[in-house]
Amino acid sequence: MRALYSAPALGLVAAVFLLPVGQALWTSLHRVWRQVPHETPFVGLENYRLLLASDRFWAALGHTTVFTAGSVALELALGLGLALLVHRKIRGRGVVRAAVLVPWVLPTVVSSLLWGWIYHDRYGLANHLLLTLGVLAEPRVWLGDPVLAMAAAIVADVWKTTPYVALILLTGLQAVDPVVYEAGALDGAAGARAFRYLTLPLLLPSMAVALMFRTLDAFRVFDLIYVLTRGGPGGSTETVSVLAYQLLFQDLDFGRGAAMGILILAAGAMIGTGYLWALRFARGAG
Amino acid sequence: MRHARRLVPALAIAAALAWCTGPVLWQLVTALKSTEELYRVPPGWLPASPTLEHFARVFDGHPFGRNLLNSAVVAAASALAALAFGSLAAYGLAILKLPGTRLVLGAALGAAMFPPIALVSPLFTLFDRLGLLNTYLALIVPHAALALPLTLWVLTSYFGEIPPDILKAAQVDGCTPLGALWHILLPVAAPGLATAGILAFIYSWNEFLFALSLAGTGEVRTVTVAIALFPGLEEVPWGQIAAASLIVTAPVIVVVLLLQRRIVAGLTAGALGG
Numbered sequence: 167m168r169a170l171y172s173a174p175a176l177g178l179v180a181a182v183f184l185l186p187v188g189q190a191l192w193t194s195l196h197r198v199w200r201q202v203p204h205e206t207p208f209v210g211l212e213n214y215r216l217l218l219a220s221d222r223f224w225a226a227l228g229h230t231t232v233f234t235a236g237s238v239a240l241e242l243a244l245g246l247g248l249a250l251l252v253h254r255k256i257r258g259r260g261v262v263r264a265a266v267l268v269p270w271v272l273p274t275v276v277s278s279l280l281w282g283w284i285y286h287d288r289y290g291l292a293n294h295l296l297l298t299l300g301v302l303a304e305p306r307v308w309l310g311d312p313v314l315a316m317a318a319a320i321v322a323d324v325w326k327t328t329p330y331v332a333l334i335l336l337t338g339l340q341a342v343d344p345v346v347y348e349a350g351a352l353d354g355a356a357g358a359r360a361f362r363y364l365t366l367p368l369l370l371p372s373m374a375v376a377l378m379f380r381t382l383d384a385f386r387v388f389d390l391i392y393v394l395t396r397g398g399p400g401g402s403t404e405t406v407s408v409l410a411y412q413l414l415f416q417d418l419d420f421g422r423g424a425a426m427g428i429l430i431l432a433a434g435a436m437i438g439t440g441y442l443w444a445l446r447f448a449r450g451a452g
Numbered sequence: 453m454r455h456a457r458r459l460v461p462a463l464a465i466a467a468a469l470a471w472c473t474g475p476v477l478w479q480l481v482t483a484l485k486s487t488e489e490l491y492r493v494p495p496g497w498l499p500a501s502p503t504l505e506h507f508a509r510v511f512d513g514h515p516f517g518r519n520l521l522n523s524a525v526v527a528a529a530s531a532l533a534a535l536a537f538g539s540l541a542a543y544g545l546a547i548l549k550l551p552g553t554r555l556v557l558g559a560a561l562g563a564a565m566f567p568p569i570a571l572v573s574p575l576f577t578l579f580d581r582l583g584l585l586n587t588y589l590a591l592i593v594p595h596a597a598l599a600l601p602l603t604l605w606v607l608t609s610y611f612g613e614i615p616p617d618i619l620k621a622a623q624v625d626g627c628t629p630l631g632a633l634w635h636i637l638l639p640v641a642a643p644g645l646a647t648a649g650i651l652a653f654i655y656s657w658n659e660f661l662f663a664l665s666l667a668g669t670g671e672v673r674t675v676t677v678a679i680a681l682f683p684g685l686e687e688v689p690w691g692q693i694a695a696a697s698l699i700v701t702a703p704v705i706v707v708v709l710l711l712q713r714r715i716v717a718g719l720t721a722g723a724l725g726g
Contacts, residue, residue: 171544172556175537175600182597183563186574193573251464258465264709265472267716271708272476273658275676276697280479283690291478294494325475333716379565386567389660393680407569407661414573415665427570434567 187431194425200418213425223426225401226409232316233391233405234384237323241380242373244324245331250365252332253339266329274326278393281322285309312402315395319403323390327383331376338372339365374448378441382434406430476701483507483694490691506691507699516696518671519678523700526588526663526674527656530595534652535645537596538603543633545604546611547619557608560601568598572665579666586670594662599652606651606718610644611637647718650711654704675700 194213196206217223248266252259269277284291285308293305308318342365350356350364388407391397397404397412404412410430414423482490483506484499510516544550545557571594579590614637622632638645663674679696682689708715 171548172541172550175541175604176556178533178537178593178597178600179559179563182571182575182594183566186571186578189574189577190570193577247464248468251461251468254461256461256465258462258469262465262468262472263716264712265469267708267712268476268705269472271654271658271704272701273660273676273679273704275658275660275680276701277475279679279682279693279697280475283482283694284475284478286690289491289493289495289690291495298494325471329472382565386569388569393660407567410569411572411661411665414576420573420577424573427567427573430567431570434565435562438562438565 187428190424190427193420194422194428196421198420198424200420209421213421214429217422217425217429222401222404222409226404226406229316229403230385230387230405230407233320233323233387233403234381236316236320237327237384238377238380240320240324241328241331242377244328245335245376246369246373248328248332249335249339253336266332268329269326270329270333272326274389275393277322277326278390281318281325282309282394285318309395310399312399315399315403319391319394322394323384323387326390327380331380334376334379335369335372338369342368370448371445374441374445378438378445381441382438385434385437386430406433479694479697483691483698485691487691506689506695509689510692510696510699514678514682515671515673516675516678516699519673519675520699522588522672523657523674523676526591526595526672527653529588529592530599530656531649531652533592533596534599534603535607535649538600538607538648539633539638539641539645542604542607542611543629543637546608547614547616547633547637548629557605560604563598564601566598568594568661572661575662576665586667586672588667588672590666591656591659591662591672591674594666595656595659596652598659599655602651602655602718603648606648607641607644610641610647614640643714644718646711647714650707650715651718654708657700657704 195208195210197209197212198206252263252266272280283289287293287305287307287310290308292308293302296302297305306314309315346364346368347360350360355363386407387405388411391403391405391408392411395403397408406426407430410423410426413419413426417423481497481499484502484504485496486499486501486503486505489496489500541556545553575590575594576585579585584590618636618640619632622636627635658676659674660676660680663677664680667673668677675696679693679700682693682696
């Protein structure tokens with residue numbers, strides 16, 4: 167009887183997660199073209215085989231890996247710096263704490279367009295600033311070059327999500343009992359040594375959590391890339407989610423699009439399980 | 453040395469402020485410049501003669517007012533649904549101590565990290581069959597479900613802090629469990645409800661993938677889709693994009709800055725609760 171309280175929530179979750187995943191599995195095993203909805207022959211694992219045999223799939227997986235590794239590493243480093251900065255009792259930290267929320271709360275679509283304008287090859291702020299500072303001798307076409315476009319997407323993502331990492335790490339910092347530092351100071355641990363031997367180890371659980379959330383989030387990136395580059399130039403920033411979307415709504419190949427979705431889901435589940443397993447292992451060892 | 457100790461953090465603070473707010477301020481400058489001034493090289497730091505022409509034109513050729521209304525309806529409805537479903541479930545977990553609490557919170561973690569693209573094709577197919585594509589419901593249902601995990605965490609942690617004595621007293625007074633939830637728990641946990649509701653609202657207001665694929669065409673198009681599709685076939689209207697972006701972002705930024713502490717607490721409860 168009491169279990170009924172969870173029933174509506176479980177029902178909603180089942181309707182939006184379990185049922186669709188079942189539907190997607192079915193679709194992925196059939197040939198389903200949007201234009202011919204009534205002819206859907208069973209094709210076994212053909213959709214998966216075609217995907218895994220295509221260069222486009224592996225290219226998308228590569229782009230996603232580069233994007234995820236680059237953005238998560240930078241976000242963690244900058245987020246740690248930001249968290250340490252706002253954790254100190256200095257003037258202006260209240261303003262910064264409020265300001266860091268601004269990028270986070272922006273719709274990703276808005277931040278993509280905002281960065282797209284900054285990256286504009288003729289009128290953009292990026293070229294203007296870098297030319298003025300003497301970093302560049304000539305303006306760059308940021309979104310027209312495969313390497314630069316990926317770097318540009320990573321910077322835009324770092325801008326948007328570093329605040330989130332900083333907030334998680336800040337919560338971790340605030341949970342550390344000041345007594346730890348007082349005791350450490352008596353043992354001669356201050357400044358850099360205190361950071362290395364006290365702050366960092368105590369912060370590791372928060373960092374692991376931030377790392378896991380951000381990795382899974384970056385791996386499924388869609389809005390940012392789709393709005394900023396549409397996966398271009400020449401498919402050089404096409405991530406797995408963007409590829410799945412294009413299969414569905416550009417090629418109208420729902421069978422392969424669904425298979426792509428299932429593969430992304432499986433990869434996400436593997437990453438998540440891997441992190442949880444590593445976390446448990448680390449806790450057990452520590 | 454003493455100066456350096458004060459100067460370095462001050463500079464770091466200034467840099468962090470500039471980095472976080474600079475791009476948004478640039479958006480404001482862009483929105484206020486005249487079209488002619490937008491395409492000047494090098495760009496001016498401030499609009500020479502500020503104008504609201506882009507703001508006016510956002511509503512001129514586009515159904516932008518309607519898009520805003522759509523987003524507001526979808527976000528409000530899905531936030532309310534997430535709160536209703538979430539508070540019932542959180543009540544069961546935190547107060548009634550139902551078995552399987554860890555399992556449910558773990559499932560919520562999985563749901564929160566679910567790649568939405570995996571849901572797009574089946575939801576499209578299902579809603580297509582039900583004739584629900586390009587309706588409010590096609591967005592409210594998935595938005596409510598995807599906001600549910602965060603709602604559940606925030607409410608479970610709020611409910612968990614409420615002294616059990618209050619509920620015992622209510623039982624003595626003849627309150628049913630559901631009555632206790634409605635009359636006692638929800639009023640006491642109002643700040644938690646507000647936090648969870650705001651986070652759910654922002655999630656839906658900002659969401660793009662479902663909005664694009666399940667309700668991207670026709671009258672129910674939301675603002676995020678409208679802005680993303682602004683760059684038409686011709687020249688990209690950067691001034692209008694900037695103006696529209698500010699209109700979409702301003703209410704959310706105001707709410708978040710006003711309720712900063714609560715939002716941060718709710719956000720991190722979600723991350724650390726798992």
